[in-house]
Amino acid sequence: MREYAFFLxxxxxxxxPGAESASYKTxxxxxxxLLDLEGASCCPAPGAFGSISLEIWYAMAARNLCLAxxxxxxxxxxxxxxxxxxxxxxxxxxxxxxLKEKVNEVLKTIDMEFKGTIDVWHLAExxxxxxxxxxxxxxxxxxxxxxxxxxxVHYGCHLMKPRKERHFGTTEHPTWLEEMxxxxxxxxxxxxxxxxxCGAGGxxxxxxxxxxxxxxxxxxxxxxxxxxxxxxxxxxxxQLQFDRGQIEIEEKFGVKYNLPVLHYCELLGLAQGMSPQxxxxxxxxxxxxxxxxxxx
Amino acid sequence: xxxxxxxxxxxxxxxADTRLYEDERHPEFTKTVEKLSMSIPxxxxxxxxxxxxxxxxxxxxxxxxxxxxxxxxxxxxEALTDPDLWLCTTCYSCTDRCPRDIAxxxxxxxxxxLAFKRDIIPVNFLKTVQAIYTTGHGVPNNDVNRAARKxxxxxxxxxxxxxxxxxxxxxxxxxxxxxxxxNADRIVKEREG
Numbered sequence: 307m308r309e310y311a312f313f314l315x316x317x318x319x320x321x322x323p324g325a326e327s328a329s330y331k332t333x334x335x336x337x338x339x340l341l342d343l344e345g346a347s348c349c350p351a352p353g354a355f356g357s358i359s360l361e362i363w364y365a366m367a368a369r370n371l372c373l374a375x376x377x378x379x380x381x382x383x384x385x386x387x388x389x390x391x392x393x394x395x396x397x398x399x400x401x402x403x404x405l406k407e408k409v410n411e412v413l414k415t416i417d418m419e420f421k422g423t424i425d426v427w428h429l430a431e432x433x434x435x436x437x438x439x440x441x442x443x444x445x446x447x448x449x450x451x452x453x454x455x456x457x458x459v460h461y462g463c464h465l466m467k468p469r470k471e472r473h474f475g476t477t478e479h480p481t482w483l484e485e486m487x488x489x490x491x492x493x494x495x496x497x498x499x500x501x502x503x504c505g506a507g508g509x510x511x512x513x514x515x516x517x518x519x520x521x522x523x524x525x526x527x528x529x530x531x532x533x534x535x536x537x538x539x540x541x542x543x544x545q546l547q548f549d550r551g552q553i554e555i556e557e558k559f560g561v562k563y564n565l566p567v568l569h570y571c572e573l574l575g576l577a578q579g580m581s582p583q584x585x586x587x588x589x590x591x592x593x594x595x596x597x598x599x600x601x602x
Numbered sequence: 603x604x605x606x607x608x609x610x611x612x613x614x615x616x617x618a619d620t621r622l623y624e625d626e627r628h629p630e631f632t633k634t635v636e637k638l639s640m641s642i643p644x645x646x647x648x649x650x651x652x653x654x655x656x657x658x659x660x661x662x663x664x665x666x667x668x669x670x671x672x673x674x675x676x677x678x679x680e681a682l683t684d685p686d687l688w689l690c691t692t693c694y695s696c697t698d699r700c701p702r703d704i705a706x707x708x709x710x711x712x713x714x715x716l717a718f719k720r721d722i723i724p725v726n727f728l729k730t731v732q733a734i735y736t737t738g739h740g741v742p743n744n745d746v747n748r749a750a751r752k753x754x755x756x757x758x759x760x761x762x763x764x765x766x767x768x769x770x771x772x773x774x775x776x777x778x779x780x781x782x783x784x785n786a787d788r789i790v791k792e793r794e795g
Contacts, residue, residue, distance in 0.1 A: 316741035319760035323751045326760070342761035345769030347738035353692050354730040354740065357714040358723065360638065362780050366734075369772060412779050416772040467694035468705060477698050503657045503693035510658070510691045512726030517689060521657045586750050 308438065310382035310427070311374040312340035313392060316348050317542035318384055318569075324586030325542055328575035329384050329429060335447050335578055336439045338432060340382060346370050349391035352464065353508035356391075364405065365412045367395035371426075372418040381426045384571060386541035387507070390464035393426040397471070428465055430540045430570055431474075434482050444489040449579035451491030455600050457573070458495045458529055459483045460539040460548070463503050477501065486570065487538060490577040497532035499524075504539075506547035516558055522551045526563045536566045536597045538573050545569055550591040566594040576601060613683050622675065631678040631716075638712035641705040643673035652696030652706045664689040666696055666706050673709050682717040688724050721785075725793050728786040735783050738763025738770050 318326045330340050348355075349367055356363040370392060374381045381392060399406045400422040410419055433439045461483060466474040474480065478501065484494035505511070505521030525548075529537060539545055549567040556562050568576075572585050582602075587594045608614065635643060646667075653659050653667045664686035672681040681687065687710065696706040717723060730740045737743075739762065748758035759765040763773070777783050 314760055314762055316739045319751075319762065319764075320739060320741050320743045320747055323747060323754055323756060323760075327754050327756060344761055345766045346762045347769070347773055348734050348740040350734055351730055351740045354727050355734070356711055357688075358718050358727055358731065359715055359780065359782065360711060362777065362782055365776050365779075366773065369776060412776055415779060416775050418772070463691075463693040463695075468697040468707070470698075470703075501695070503691050503695070505657065505691060508688075508690050508692035509724070509727050509730075510689060512730070513688045513724045517658070517661060518691070520661045521691070524657075584754065586754055589747075589750050 307337055307339045309339045309341055309379055311343040311377050311379040313343050313346055313349075313370065313374070313381045313383040313388055315383065315385045315388040315542070317546055321546060322542050322569065322586070322589065324584075324589065325384065325545070325569040325572055328569070328571040328580065328585055331580065332571055332574045332578055333382075333429060336433065336443055338382070338439070341377070341379060343370075343373055343377070343381070345373055349388040352387055352390040353510075354512065357509055361408070363391065364395050364399065365409050367391045368399060368409045368413060368420045369416070369418060371396050371424070372413065372420055375421055375423050378423070380424050382429050382432060383426070384429050384540065384569070385543060386428070386462040386464040387543050389426070389428050394471070396422070396424070396426050428540065430465075430483065430486070434486060441485050441489045444486060444574070448490055448577045450577055450601065452573070452577055452601055453491040455492045455535045455597065456495045456533065457487050457492045458497050458532060458534040458537050459487060459500070460504065460525070460537055460544055461501060462539060462541040462544045463507060465540065483540070483570070487573070490573060495532050495534050497534070498528040504544040504547040506543055506551075511547065515554065518547070519551055519555050519558055522547055523555050523559060523561070526552070526555065526561075526565065529565060530563060534565070535600060536568055536573075536594070538568050538570050540570050542569060553591050564592055564596070566590070566592055566597040568594065609685065610683060613680065616680055626679065627676040628678045629676050631676045632673060634716065635673045635709060635712045638715055639705060639708040641708045642702075643670045643704055643706075643709050645702045646670045646674055646704055647702060649701060651699050651701060655695040655699050657691060657693060657695070658689045662686065662689050666690065666710070669713065670704065670706050670709055673713070681713050682720060682722055687713060687717060721789055723789065725790055728790050731777070731782060731786045732790070735774055735777055736770075738773055
């Protein structure tokens, strides 16, 4: 059993606790134990916080990294925004001596030091990596096949982009998440402009909600065209934007989509036999019932 | 800084006259942006691939190419007072496609940092800081969520700064080190009374 410090972030534990709970349980079935990272905070939000001061953003993210360094465990997380902060700051501090010294000067005031001894992973990439879990093992863990459902995938931005700093290969047309959806028995569906942003990032959701929802609406139009039963993603902030965003889109633009949005861990949980109650799907803004009826 | 249609008067006037005046250029602005962004906006040949890739461009007057040009020419005032500066969703599509290996997204982030130094910042950004300062979380827990967590058999407070509030002190120390909370409170008060 591999052990990782589980960095929760904000939106999963505080808005979609089902996604958090599903992560522990699904990962355990696939040989990954997620340990509590006590005292972790907001990553902090790369768009909102980084826009104010990258310097403070580095220091705040480094504090979270130090907590995991003290546990001597790599970090696993389930949010693209957190990935941007935690992975990128870890990477930058490891490679820029000057930056690391500056951050450590601040961390000294709280008796911490960034050493650069751990790595950061998104749980989805651990699931996909054949040396750790791999698609075959995911397929073997399925108890309730999602056969007969059409599912679209939203990759989000900060997991794979900027491409040159990351290690995921193409960002124009990736297919690895589709493989993972296919492993659950569902049919992964292609749709127009799949890699388009959800519209929430960079502080835009707070700055200009209508502008941000307009981007989401474009995605929703493309998804509707593809006639999918559900949308899956690997970022609770995208999930919030698509799920609660649909309610806001109805208010602002008068269009209704009723498309269930599930985090990949929630979807995997369903396929591994967790009940909708165990996943707190009733907390979702858009009812998952039509999708569940096809599955269960 | 609520977003309104049109630009602030001074910027509007500036944009109506497209001539480049030498005294509006600040070469040190170009250098600061390059240093902060760890990128190379001076290499831009204005092909426009960035704007073409931008999800914000089709629905606003935000043009990332324009901002990179402003970085290159050192047009500090024009760049920092433009309310469109805050419409980048930081999706990094422009960065992935730039044929000159520039990171326009990081150029925007650098400009936002410089704008904040002059108190130019939308309040919602500051409110995130205030939330993190008090609870450790940008999106804190609430009662509906606590009840749901309980029903799931989880601790109503996640094992973050919520269940271990003694860690909030360290976060406050880091933020205070840069006097960020003080500045955030002051600006929010000025805007909202």
